[in-house]
Amino acid sequence: MESLGQVLKQVNGPSFLQKSRAIADELLQDPIVKGLRAEHPEIDENRLRASLPRLYQYVNDQRNCANCPGLEKCPNDFQGHYSKLEPAELNGMLELVERKAPCPLQIAKQREDQIKKRIRSFYVDERALQEGYNEVEIMGKDRLRAPAVTRVFRYISEVKKQGLPTKGLYLFGSFGTGKTFLMSYLLHELAIAGYTGVIVYMPEFVEDLKSMLQDNQKLKDTIEVMKNCDLLIFDDIGAENLSPWVRDHVLGAILNFRMNRKPTFYTSNYDLEGLEKHLSFTSKDGEEIYKGQRLMDRILPFVDVVHLHGENQRRKQS
Known part of the structure; x- marks a missing residue:
């Protein structure tokens, strides 16, 4: 999966900013992002726009997991894991912090590996x-x-x-x-x-x-x-x-x-x-x-x- 940076690298000149805004507008209307905002209403739109790369990664991982092809063919950057966004206060400001969480299939595999050991x-x-x-x-x-x-x-x-x-x-x-x-x-x-x-x-x-x-x-x-x-x-x-x-x-x-x-x-x-x-x-x-x-x-x-x-x-x- 391409990162947001890779997508924007394909755009040159004045259209770069225009493309970036279009991606941000589209992301903010995505049902996955709306669900995130409903879960964390304290995160305003400005903060979401400032966290665009993380938001882009989050949405793509969620879509991949919704259409999971199995652990061995996991398309996410970190196999068996997905991006999870959570609000946290950093330097007195509320930020969206990303962490990688193991999916149920990865958890089951880790458990089975421990059993085999x-x-x-x-x-x-x-x-x-x-x-x-x-x-x-x-x-x-x-x-x-x-x-x-x-x-x-x-x-x-x-x-x-x-x-x-x-x-x-x-x-x-x-x-x-x-x-x-x-x-x-x-x-x-x-x-x-x-x-x-x-x-x-x-x-x-x-x-x-x-x-x-x-x-x-x-x-x-x-x-x-x-x-x-x-x-x-x-x-x-x-x-x-x-x-x-x-x-x-x-x-x-x-x-x-x-x-x-x-x-x-x-x-x-x-x-x-x-x-x-x-x-x-x-x-x-x-x-x-x-x-x-x-x-x-x-x-x-x-x-x-x-x-x-x-x-x-x-x-x-x-």
Whole structure:
């Protein structure tokens, strides 16, 4: 959009003043300016004429916003913002002061950006975190899921009312029933409430830990993030290929730190008995029942178990 100065630069000689007056007269008759004058009757016509460039910018921004093409195509000089004029006393005189105000779309984007900053994901499909969530659709997609969905909704509501508990949820069920999606929804809703969260896809995370052995700082930083975030989700636990080091020194250290401090959440195809058997076996040392039980002592007392029944949504979409 051209500024008033750019418009007037195209006019030379005596017609400059004439053009300037014509623009001022037209602006003063504009419904947008009349609305401004009705809102601030203390601003007289002389003061409006003295603030012509700001008035011109204000009217153009208001028109652009009235025909908004979307945030990405915003034609205003400052994307996602519009000029706002307010009277203020400067040096003993009443002046029209301009400030840039964010539009509702910009405010929504800033809010969503803040939410995203509170969430970190390791190896989880970003679509599970970024796509929109509709509570009615979540509940109605598969009626068999209703009890589990209700429990997740209740957990979110309780946290918003009472603050973060030390117990999380252990969500288990068959393939494709929406466990990751539900936990991502929980993470997103509580991020809106101001909590930080991390979701970790266990099979790929465990594989990547091998390369982190060559980068001690990255390993340390990753573990610290998982220890200290408000909400930690281990997605698809039980599907990973465990080594004694991952089980005892990574998972064990994280869970030992978090228990009685912050809630940890899990999704799995195993019930708790099946998970204990999985954690008791490693490819290197075989079955070690005691070590599996030791890790379960850091899981079982700190979760409410939720069985997610339902159809395989992946097969229905294919």
